Amino acid sequence: MRKIFLLATIFFCVTCAGCFQSNSTLIITDGGEVFLRNKFIGAPIVSEQIESFKENFARNSNAEISPVAENNMSGYDIRVHYPNVESFAAKKISLFAAHDGKNFGIRQRKGWFFDAYNFDFVSTGGRKFSPSETAAVQSVLSQVTFDLTIELPYAAENHNADKFDAAQKILSWNLAPSLLSGTDKHMRVEFRLWHRDKIFLTALAEILLLAATIFFTVKTRAEDFDSLEKDLRLKRNIFAGLFVALILISAYMLFAPVTFTDSISAALP
Numbered sequence: 001m002r003k004i005f006l007l008a009t010i011f012f013c014v015t016c017a018g019c020f021q022s023n024s025t026l027i028i029t030d031g032g033e034v035f036l037r038n039k040f041i042g043a044p045i046v047s048e049q050i051e052s053f054k055e056n057f058a059r060n061s062n063a064e065i066s067p068v069a070e071n072n073m074s075g076y077d078i079r080v081h082y083p084n085v086e087s088f089a090a091k092k093i094s095l096f097a098a099h100d101g102k103n104f105g106i107r108q109r110k111g112w113f114f115d116a117y118n119f120d121f122v123s124t125g126g127r128k129f130s131p132s133e134t135a136a137v138q139s140v141l142s143q144v145t146f147d148l149t150i151e152l153p154y155a156a157e158n159h160n161a162d163k164f165d166a167a168q169k170i171l172s173w174n175l176a177p178s179l180l181s182g183t184d185k186h187m188r189v190e191f192r193l194w195h196r197d198k199i200f201l202t203a204l205a206e207i208l209l210l211a212a213t214i215f216f217t218v219k220t221r222a223e224d225f226d227s228l229e230k231d232l233r234l235k236r237n238i239f240a241g242l243f244v245a246l247i248l249i250s251a252y253m254l255f256a257p258v259t260f261t262d263s264i265s266a267a268l269p
Helices: 002-015 044-060 085-090 131-141 176-181 196-222 226-255
Strands: 020-028 034-042 064-070 073-082 105-109 114-123 144-151 170-174 185-194
Touching: 020 073, 034 044, 034 064, 034 085, 044 064, 044 073, 073 085, 085 105, 114 144, 144 176, 144 185, 170 185, 196 226
Parallel strands: 020 144
Antiparallel strands: 020 034, 034 073, 064 073, 105 114, 114 185, 144 170
């Protein structure tokens, strides 16, 4: 089906401007929810393929599907909500899944202050074109849109996006050349979802330990009885030790390199 679709697209796009557009937007919220929006529109000659895209989403998700039309093209705006990254990763969506020997899909490292994620996606290009088809393919590239955009709540730690905003929260990849040339396109981004409630609790605990250390330090200096002074000094040392230990542990959890292991994505051959 991919071969027939590509050849039909090439044939039509050579004679008509703007024959097919596919835009996928993946939105990750601060709380870890995932919103996937796919917009497929095309000229009448590719309407059968667009209908198959819609049916695939309708069968495999609780998608909200709305028809759309622009100029001489029509198609669908498909929106799917996932409660967390794990449930999204479990879906067998080819663009976001793990492919044996090609990519990891989604890897996760949970932590106290943040959960770290490594997205390693691949757009498989299918077959390679013969030299006689290459010229036609090149003429199609300017008339076909196939983009992936990932919107993050915080700046990405690193990525290989083709385009990105100044804050490095909105990342985009152009997948059309991969689709039409038969090559694979890799999309990689690493980011963190911060736990603001746990950061606040840790900061509050550190403040209380510091306050207790200062309090017992002042009380120790003001006390005349040796036995009571020793007791106060012991308490001061305990709180001071806990404060330093918590600071060191927090620094380690914040700044230690993140290591990713197994993928949590559904695997495809």
